[in-house]
Amino acid sequence: MVYEAMLLFGVLFVADGLLDTLTQSRHALALRDARQFWLFLVLGAYFVFFWHRGGQTLAMKTWKIRLIAPGYSQVSMIRAMMRYLLAWMWFLPAMMIDYVLGLKGWPSIGVILAGMALWAITIYLGKNRQFLHDQLAGTQLVVCAASSAKVK
Numbered sequence: 001m002v003y004e005a006m007l008l009f010g011v012l013f014v015a016d017g018l019l020d021t022l023t024q025s026r027h028a029l030a031l032r033d034a035r036q037f038w039l040f041l042v043l044g045a046y047f048v049f050f051w052h053r054g055g056q057t058l059a060m061k062t063w064k065i066r067l068i069a070p071g072y073s074q075v076s077m078i079r080a081m082m083r084y085l086l087a088w089m090w091f092l093p094a095m096m097i098d099y100v101l102g103l104k105g106w107p108s109i110g111v112i113l114a115g116m117a118l119w120a121i122t123i124y125l126g127k128n129r130q131f132l133h134d135q136l137a138g139t140q141l142v143v144c145a146a147s148s149a150k151v152k
Helices: 001-022 034-051 058-062 077-090 092-101 105-125 131-137
Strands: 065-068 138-143
Touching: 001 034, 001 058, 034 077, 034 105, 034 131, 058 065, 058 077, 058 092, 077 105
Parallel strands: none
Antiparallel strands: 065 138
């Protein structure tokens, strides 16, 4: 996740710059809701494109992890979109609790980290040790087979 986040920083930086250029925005808080929605769409497009196209983002290629849809030749666009939306469950329930309770600072961070930890243990709910969002979307993360070609 950390490596993916580093790569996405560049993607989101360019997308945010494009939004600022097109809207002539001069302040980071201007058009805040539109900006968040735009970046949500850009993130979605990034992940859905790579998951549908080959099952791997650049970070997933580096770590030799592939997203598959068991029984299908590739992950469909619908499954990839479903997985993207369901993956937000890592954060959304805890963020809603955070918002309702009006938490700030460390308590806020603690609630979000606790929510992420609870979502992480969903791997124990299925037989294949897959996260709940993968189980619900009908996708699966697998380790890619090592290449048989040797470098001389």
